[in-house]
Amino acid sequence: MDFMKSERAKESFGPLIFEENRCDLLQNVDTRCLLCEDEFNLQISLPMFLAHIFDVHNIVIEDVQNIANLHDYIRYWQQKFKNTTIEQIIPSITFDSTNQKYFLMSNLLKEDKELRHKLKLEYALKVQEYERNDKSFIRFCLMCKLCYEGSRQGYLEHLSVQHNLQLGNPQNLVFVDELINTIESKMSNLQCIYCERIFTDRHVLKEHMRKKLHKRINPENEEYDRFYIVNYLEPNKSWKTILKEDDRYAISREANADEEYSDWNEKEDQIICLFCKAKETDINVICLHMEAEHGFSFTDITKDLDFFQKVKLINYIRKQIHENRCSYCQLKFETFVDLEKHLTGENHYKIPHLKTFDQPEFYFPTYENDAFLYLIDDVEDN
Ligand SMILES: [Zn+2]
Ligand SMILES: [Zn+2]
Ligand SMILES: [Zn+2]
């Protein structure tokens, strides 16, 4: 990175863009500078704050407009710098022309990357919780003349049931208002939401979408990534796979057995048993295995848990087993073989009290691309 680029970056840091129709989820408070006593209201004077840290402390925060909760981000580092100097943690760069050192706070630092990810996830979950509980949602239907009033879930169900317009499982969606805005603006530009072709009038567009079964989102368009909560749980996982898993909310798979879908089915994920090394490509086969081999019925055990509690339960069990620890009584063993003996001998293929695993830390998967997480909704009741 050269000096010019950083100068440009500094200038382009506009005010945080807040989503419309958003309840006030971020505290409107003053934030103390990372390194001195100066305070700033980040919602009003972000550029001033950025100029301050640049001029006074030689700090550049990369991609600052995309930090979900800048106040908490700053507070985190401010606490950190109480005990450790900035030189010890943050990489610095020197510009030849001035010989001045600048500290670059960016994703390149693992701790910074994880913090940004955590803040983004927390923020998305907060918004999602608000959207789920809010019953005062009012909006015209995208397809008919209905003025819908109630919950966002009800609105999405109307689109799905009445018009076969599939935006995904309501449980997996976040920033629903903007998602609908995006779809609405595409359709008013007479653009198909699936193949993104543009048509001459609304009637032709509607006929095309109906006949071609294009009443779903284009999976290649990354513009939609942010509306799927699973993308926040593990950023590497593409939401294409999630759409595939949402098929029961969508038009039948047979109807879509065309080229776009066939390659998704080719590389099927391996799903690993929660308790041993057994692997399957079908979530229901692995559930049968767990029941037969470990006396663990995933459907019975999780029947009162919501989607996120299930995610946390899986991440919790994975972590315990990974550390050779019993997921039920927490006893730790030297080897996996010893743990297995214990689990079988004591019949501890069970889950602990909800409060043990219903913790924010277990939003984070133990393994990358843990297919079990993305197939939870596909588990069939037995
Ligand atoms: Zn300062
Ligand atoms: Zn309608
Ligand atoms: Zn189309």
Ligand SMILES: [Zn+2]
């Ligand atoms: Zn097993």
Ligand SMILES: [Zn+2]
């Ligand atoms: Zn045990």
